[in-house]
Amino acid sequence: MPIDLPKPIAEYVEANAALDVDGMLKPFLHDAVFIDNGKRFEGHAAIRELLKEEVVPVKAIFVPDSVREEDGNIVVEGTAHGDFPGSPLRFTYRFTLAHGAIKTLEVTV
Numbered sequence: 001m002p003i004d005l006p007k008p009i010a011e012y013v014e015a016n017a018a019l020d021v022d023g024m025l026k027p028f029l030h031d032a033v034f035i036d037n038g039k040r041f042e043g044h045a046a047i048r049e050l051l052k053e054e055v056v057p058v059k060a061i062f063v064p065d066s067v068r069e070e071d072g073n074i075v076v077e078g079t080a081h082g083d084f085p086g087s088p089l090r091f092t093y094r095f096t097l098a099h100g101a102i103k104t105l106e107v108t109v
Contacts, residue, residue, distance in 0.1 A: 003067050006074060008102050009095055013076075016062055021051045028102045035106040058084040062091060072096070 005013065008027035015023025025048055028034075034041045034050060041050045054060070064078035074095045081088035089109055096104035 003064055005064065005067055005076065006095075006097060008097060008100060009074060009076060009093075012102065012105075013062060013064060016055070016060075019056050019059060019061070021048060021056060024051050024055075028105075029098065032102055033104045035104070037108060058082045060084060062093065064093070070094075 011027040012024055015026070025044055028044065028047060030044055031042070032044070032047065034047045036050060036054065041047050060080050060082040062078055062080045064076045066077045068075050074097065076093040076095065078091065078093075079088040080091050092108050094104075094106040094108075095102055
C-alpha cells in the first residue's frame with residue numbers, strides 16, 4: 001500500500017525511482033541543504049553533483065514504507081536498493097519543508 005507523502009517529498013521519491021537527477025533536484029529550494037551520512041551539500045549545484053556521483057551510478061532507489069512527523073520535520077523510512085555493498089539497506093530520510101519545497105534533507109543509515 002502506498003504511503004501518503006507531502007508533495008515535494010513524493011516528487012523526490014518518484015524522480016528517484018526513475019533516477020532522474022533534474023526531477024530529484026526540482027522539489028529542493030535553491031539554497032537547500034542535503035546531508036548524506038554526515039556529509040553536507042549546500043545549494044542546487046552541490047546537490048546535483050551528489051545525485052550524479054553517488055545516487056545514479058549505483059542505481060540507488062529509495063522505497064519508503066513509513067512516514068511520521070517529528071519535531072516539525074517529516075521522517076520517512078524505507079529501504080534503498082541498487083548496485084552498492086549491502087543492498088538493500090534501510091535508511092531514514094528526515095525532511096524539513098518550507099514554502100512547499102524541501103529546505104533540508106538528512107539521510108542516515
